[in-house]
Amino acid sequence: MAILAVEGLHKSYGALQVLRGVSFAIERGECYGLLGPNGAGKTTTLRLCLGHSEPDAGKLQLRGLPVPAMAREARVRVGVVPQMDNLDPDFTVEENLRVYGRYFGLQDSVVRARIPQLLDFAGLAGRAGASIQELSGGMKRRLTLARSLVNDPEVIFMDEPTTGLDPQARHLIWERMRTLLGEGRTILLTTHFMEEAERLCSRLAIMDTGRVIAEGSPRQLVAQHIEPQVVEVYGDGVEHWTRAQASHLADRVELTGETAFCYASNPAPLLATLEAQAALRYLHRHANLEDVFLKLTGRDLRE
Amino acid sequence: MKSGHFALPALSPRFIPVWRRNLLVWRKLAIPSILGNFADPLIYMLGLGYGLGALLPEVGGVPYISFLAAGTVCFSTMNSATFEALYSGFSRMHVQRTWEAIMNAPLTLDDVAFAELLWAASKSFLSGLAILIVIWVLGLSSSFLSLWILAVVPLIGLAFAALAMAFMALARSYDFFMYYFTLVVTPMAMLCGVFFPISQLPGPLQSFASVLPLTHATALVRPLMMGEIPAAPVINVLVLLAYALAGFYAAVILFRRRFLD
Structure with a gap:
């Protein structure tokens, strides 16, 4: 069964039709890409998938649970890497992870035990006590990635995770994403980098003006359309x-x-x-x- | 604005980690914060109380500093709740996008708003408490009835935190909050019996003052400080409670419009 199933999503903001019948389904363990120019409806689709906004029409199921009705329960095992960093600037690296874990109802002792492993994964070992201001852009992104894993998510939503990063930092994120896929986690990725989508996505959808206009594996899409x-x-x-x-x-x-x-x-x-x-x-x-x-x-x- | 936005706030214990998050930030800055809680209102109270008070006969049957002490507790609680809900709340909601990060966890907007309300009220309680301690230490109030003020201060904090949150929900930048101070906080400071008795005001202004929340705060705190039972405590409590509930409901509706549309 699909871990995220989206069917016939419609959403308007006032007179502006942002989504006009978006459908796709993501299987467990897949990296699924959402590509599209600015204003295509990618971010709105993500918001609806997480239950942050209600569709005007259409159905959504995340981890087998109806969204937005049971979005809270669905998000218990979902990770999010947002487009813009929203780490807590008042906290250290370690506090960011510990406090974020509490939002999922995790005991401090549980998160504390997991922190060395998370920091290791993010290439931030030994930085537990560093303040956020001391971190470079790439380090902040990696910490955001580590934070999204604090609740051991089945699905991770990544909204342009490598925008603004240098090539070294970008390659490290890609490598980590492959590791996560290898662990059987599912990733929904939005990106403007075709190279990123081509490398990582097993399947992807190209969106424009609120619709999915093409779907398939990167290879299939190239073979079919060009x-x-x-x-x-x-x-x-x-x-x-x-x-x-x-x-x-x-x-x-x-x-x-x-x-x-x-x-x-x-x-x-x-x-x-x-x-x-x-x-x-x-x-x-x-x-x-x-x-x-x-x-x-x-x-x-x-x- | 959609009909769904008007649903009553749905609360869950999930709000607790958000309150604790704010507490952890506060603990890092606790010393300057506590110093501010004491110093600012204390300077006003002692400066005006002794300086201006020396020129005045008794006010409301007591020395001016004793009169002003009760007003300062209320004023300081209002200010602290207002600043926290406006400036710090706006930083967390808009500038730092902390709320968005939190809402990606299994929390709802209602949980976050409720945590913010309780947090602003908690912080204002510390301000009120700081002044109270000074008042007790200086011997400006020696009645056991003044202990009841410890129960009134959180209610004052909730009312003003809720009102400020509803206003903050409409803000696009920090500059917007000047309107709130000019139109809400400063008039209340002058009209609601903080610095002088409401009976000094012309009739129409007295009627206007009688519906303002700070009037009901001073109406409770001043007699308790003097060792008297307030004249209409039930009405005062109900008015403050009504402002807290209505303000919070309005804030939640406006936050929903801001975040969910």
């Missing part, structure tokens, strides 16, 4: 070259700004013409999730 090869071309005269050559030789071309994205099953003819164009520079690569995302949600800015 030509397998991409040639990115830029330099003086790229527009002329695109009109004269690429539009015939590629299956699909998108010209944005100074760059032509040429999608093709067989890029050999394209590459051959590029050899003769000294003014043009190019990059030949496999299609990836970002190409799918941009194709499905468009290249226009969302604000």
Whole structure:
């Protein structure tokens, strides 16, 4: 049975329809990604899943319990890594974990016994007495991750967990997420990093304007929605070259700004013409999730 | 605003860890906090009480400092509850996003609001108690009836914490709280018998003062301090209780609008 099942969610704020029939189901042990441009409805979906807001229509079950009716009971074994850090700035690292454990009804002795292990996991061993102000951005994120594990959660909601982190810190978080998945925990991940989703998610949903517009494994999505090869071309005269050559030789071309994205099953003819164009520079690569995302949600800015 | 927002607050013992969280923060800053509890109101009470009091005949049948002592207990409790519920409460709710973190655990908004109410009232109890101790030590009150003030102060704290919370629920920034001080706290300090008897006010202002919560606080505390039984203790208690309950209910509705919509 799905550990999180979402069916036909609708939600409006005033005249603004934020969700227009969102459905998906996450199996135990899965890392499921929610991707989408700003305003697609990801954060609202998470809020509804946690029971922080009531859907106008639709059904939600978390850990087999109806939400929001039994959201409190469901959250007993749920962890949350919010988009913005909300650690307690007045407390030390250790106090943050101990006090957070109390909210779940855990005895101090139980949490105290678990703290060394949690700090170890977060790469914060020996920092128990440090104040929050002393921590770097990456350390705060890791402490937030450790805090979300204080109640031994079955499901962890991670809302853009690596936004603003340097590559080292990001890789450490990814490694820890894999460890958690290996322990059989379930992760619901929202992210703007396609690379992150491609690495971690067994399945993902791409959302736009309040709907799920595509769902599947990263590989399936690339295979289904996009030509397998991409040639990115830029330099003086790229527009002329695109009109004269690429539009015939590629299956699909998108010209944005100074760059032509040429999608093709067989890029050999394209590459051959590029050899003769000294003014043009190019990059030949496999299609990836970002190409799918941009194709499905468009290249226009969302604000 | 939805009809669901008007449901009565549903409380559970889960609020206790939130109250304890605030206590732990307070303990870290306890010394300056306790010093503030004593020093500020004490300076007012002694400065005005002895300085201004020397120029005055007896007020309400007692030396001015004794008159002012009862007012200071009430005023100081009101101030402490108000500051905690407005500024510190807003920091936790909005600036630090502490409430959001807590509500990801098995707590509801109602639990958090109730913990905040009790916490602000608890903190104001310490302020009231600090003044009371000074009053007893200085011998400004020597009646055993004044022990009853220990039961009245928490009620004053609850009433003003609840009112301030309802206002705080509407705030977008700290600047907003100036309105509350200008429109609510300062008028009450002047109209409700803290510094001078309400009978000094013109008739219409007296009627207005009679519905304000601080009037009912001073009406309870002053006689108890003098060793007398208040004239209408049941009404005073009921009015303070009504402000506490109505204020808390309004606060919960406004918090729901803020967080759940």
